[in-house]
Amino acid sequence: MIARLLPILALAAVAVPARAAEDAALPHWASLRATEVNMRVGPGEDYRILWVYHRQHLPVRVLRAMEGWRLVQDAEGARGWVLLRLLSRERTFLVAGQGQAELREKADGGGRVLLRLAPGVVGRLGDCAGGWCKAELSGKIGYLPQGRLWGTGK
Numbered sequence: 001m002i003a004r005l006l007p008i009l010a011l012a013a014v015a016v017p018a019r020a021a022e023d024a025a026l027p028h029w030a031s032l033r034a035t036e037v038n039m040r041v042g043p044g045e046d047y048r049i050l051w052v053y054h055r056q057h058l059p060v061r062v063l064r065a066m067e068g069w070r071l072v073q074d075a076e077g078a079r080g081w082v083l084l085r086l087l088s089r090e091r092t093f094l095v096a097g098q099g100q101a102e103l104r105e106k107a108d109g110g111g112r113v114l115l116r117l118a119p120g121v122v123g124r125l126g127d128c129a130g131g132w133c134k135a136e137l138s139g140k141i142g143y144l145p146q147g148r149l150w151g152t153g154k
Contacts, residue, residue, distance in 0.1 A: 027063050030060055030090075032056055032082075033056070036054055037053040037083075038082070039051040039052070039074075039082055043068075043081045059122070060074055061074075061151075069081045069084060070084055091126075091151065092122055092123065093122065094120065094149065095121045099119075100116040101145065101148040102115070102116055102117075103116075104144070106143060109132065123135050123137035124137070132144065132146060133152055
């Protein structure tokens with residue numbers, strides 16, 4: 001019986017340090033895993049709901065961790081608590097600012113325009129360097145100016 005539990009215990013021992021290391025790296029970026037996510041005033045289901053998000057993959061900044069809950073901040077500056085299981089470590093971006101942002105073929109802003117993105121558009125974020133970020137949206141992969149994206153900082 002004990003021999004059968006050892007692999008399970010070993011797996012649990014690996015998961016705990018990984019979560020602790022993630023929380024030690026606060027703040028960090030995450031995105032909403034579900035299509036409906038409640039933001040609450042405190043870390044528990046008994047706390048009042050401040051906001052209900054209906055936007056899967058929306059990027060959020062994780063500021064604090066407490067027993068299965070994370071204090072997050074959205075692009076508009078709203079802060080509240082979200083259940084950890086409703087967050088993903090997948091990096092995403094939100095187009096910020098005024099006017100359209102152009103998804104370009106090349107990391108220097110060159111090449112043809114692949115898509116024009118309105119403020120508020122969300123997509124998958126790749127690496128950023130030299131003021132440009134690799135991005136994926138609607139099956140297209142290109143580069144966006146980092147200054148137009150929320151969700152790209154450290």
